[in-house]
Amino acid sequence: MNLPLNDPSLLKNQGYLNGEWVNGDSGDTFPVFNPATGEEITRVANMGTIDTRRAIDAAKAAMKEWQKKSAKERSTVLRHWYNLIITNQEDLAVIMTSEQGKVLAESRGEVAYGASFIEWFAEEAKRVYGDVIPTPQTDNRAIVIKQPVGVVAAITPWNFPNAMITRKVGPALAAGCAIVIKPAEETPLSALALAKLAQCAGLPAGLLNILPSKNSREIGAEMTGNPFVKKLSFTGSTPVGKALMKRCSDTVKRTSMELGGNAPVIIFDDADLDKAVAGAAASKYRNSGQTCICINRILVQDTIYDAFVEKFAALVKTYKIGNGLDKSSTHGPVVNKTAIGDIQVLVDEALEKGAVAIVGGKPSDQDGYFYEPTILTHVSDSMRVFREEIFGPVAPIFSFSSEQEAIAMANDTEFGLASYIYTRDQGRVWRVSEAIECGMVGVNETAITSEVIPFGGIKESGQGREGSKYGLDDYLEIKYICMGDLHA
């Protein structure tokens, strides 16, 4: 399948290992499909254990020189890479829409968002400060320096195939580390195109290694078991994150976990209703609901429930699902056929328990993996759509009476990634923001992410933070040096 690219050389189908484009040791390949059409885009090298081991060895060797460079030298390379990503934004967006499905406008936005992490950490690289601590003794001083954690392994998901790569590679390289990445098997092309641009930017060989593969378990086993890997950064589902954390404990690796969500939005009766409708819809149906911080449960105060449902349904009915490269499409497909089935199981379970699909409720009849934007009313917390991450364009709308009931519903989950509140009562903003158990809160806003904020969750949504001034810490180790014999 030919993609409409200005630079066709960005469409890579080999692994990127030690600065070279290579086929997997097995010589095997796997297909990458366009979810809007079901067509095969290309076949990609299927990397395995031997390739992973080679990549880790290359990263270990390359890191020796990289960590000796000055922060400014590392920053300069990252800045050049950022400039190349922005210059090639349109091609990167077309590649993303073709393999992941999101509409082109969202893909363009993700490329810019992904690039912002490279820009941000090009700057943060120069601000890895330490401490000089006055000690209780008079003849010594305590010095604290920060050093790179070591070789990083990373595993990333298909829903943001560009930004989930750069949100890890940016801080890793800025800190002086080298990194080996396995992207999702559904969307390797975005990662490979980023590697091509990093190569063009002069990033030294071995610092960035991309291992496309269908053998995720096999590669994960090597990444989590190899003693030269000092940190695993994972973004994906909570069950997989738990398994990887367990494996990492064998060699006491540091881990960063960006896992599943079950975000509530709480809409109080003093909210600006039109803003709440627009914000809730934008979050819920962003990337066709395949976003970790998508609203998963809409909680509306009972006094405004009917008014909210009427406005929300009127907006959702205007959506046009279709191929993301078609300018008239507002929303794209879901990632594959399995996702269609998973979503339908959740919807059917709710319907069997009394829910009503006032909009949608089934797959679209057009070719490709399309699910109709769906709204469910008459829902309850006994349904799976209350407890599980839907990861599709389905909006269950629950009602509540009091602030206390809303907080209890919001917190009634093992997840704790993002939450959203619509109210114009400042006292309520503080009470509810502090009471909700999560890592990020949007108040009268659902577009809450950028490179400057600490992205991450609590409970079973993960550990660590990506982006912001905090993001570099996950790739650094603190070393304390006692400077004695001061009066020698």
Ligand SMILES: NC(=O)c1ccc[n+]([C@@H]2O[C@H](COP(=O)([O-])OP(=O)(O)OC[C@H]3O[C@@H](n4cnc5c(N)ncnc54)[C@H](O)[C@@H]3O)[C@@H](O)[C@H]2O)c1
């Ligand atoms: N918190 C965040 O920042 C964030 C961001 C994006 C997605 N997510 C979460 O990711 C999930 C959706 O993405 P997904 O379907 O790709 O998740 P997933 O966990 O199925 O896969 C994520 C990655 O892990 C790999 N993988 C799967 N099983 C593995 C194993 N046993 N060993 C090693 N690697 C394995 C996959 O190949 C993929 O690269 C959702 O739960 C979503 O909430 C979280």
Ligand SMILES: O=C[C@H](O)CS(=O)(=O)O
């Ligand atoms: O799906 C997960 C992403 O992290 C969401 S965002 O692009 O960071 O908002």
